[in-house]
Amino acid sequence: MNTAPTLVVGLGCQRGCDVDTLLNLFNAALDAEGIARQRVIALASIDRKRDEPGLLALATVLALPLQFFSAEQLAVYEARLSHKSLIAHAHTGCYGIAESAALALAERMAQAPASLLITRQKNAQATFALACAD
Template sequence: MTATGTVPILVIGLGCRQGCTAAELLSLIERSLARAGIPLNAVRALASLDLKRQEPGLLQLAARLELELEVFSAQQLAPYAPQLSHRSNLVFEKTGCFGIAESAALALAERLAGAPATLLITRQKSPGATFALACFEQNPR
């Protein structure tokens, strides 16, 4: 719990190249969370672009972590472009959105909270993947 008596809820956004393995994704997640001092078990869900809905590495990662993988269309992610730390024209040409990991994390955190979310960890990357962490705070029950 934070000093304000709320419980932070954390959501991971992921982007990846086709064929990216669950091991590469998990390594990126673990490194990024460790640098921020955040335990992996504090994460509530994973999010990505709908084009990645059947990506084996993402599906294997979600199963391994026992987390839901939620996906969003490029149109659903577009409103988050102003909040991105990095906008990629190449990603936009391929997917229709300027950044997958940050946008997807924000979209899912906002959906779960019913309120605006913020990026706690901005875009981190490995050779085949990107990661971001969004959060919102929820009053304890």
């Protein structure tokens, strides 16, 4: 049986980042790669953002589940990141939230190795990455 690949978006953001900023980044990154928004099946971030209104609103707007991972769970993906942020590490204990969270959730959902289909994209307040697992 040939099933569609698991596509998962990882997100990081500053405190108070609004839903429109996140949605604009989400749409721009997918549009640039010609990937339909409907192919994304879930969102992921770090557990420190569990109560972030913009992220929660984005999940509602997109009607997608949003899952969170601890810094320890995300740290294991460090060697696979396209960009390592010293600022992110200083604040969270991991070098890249968007990419790590996307990889972690794609692998959990697909029970298979994942790779980054879209590496870290950013705007002034947020980061985005898309992971794929078959």
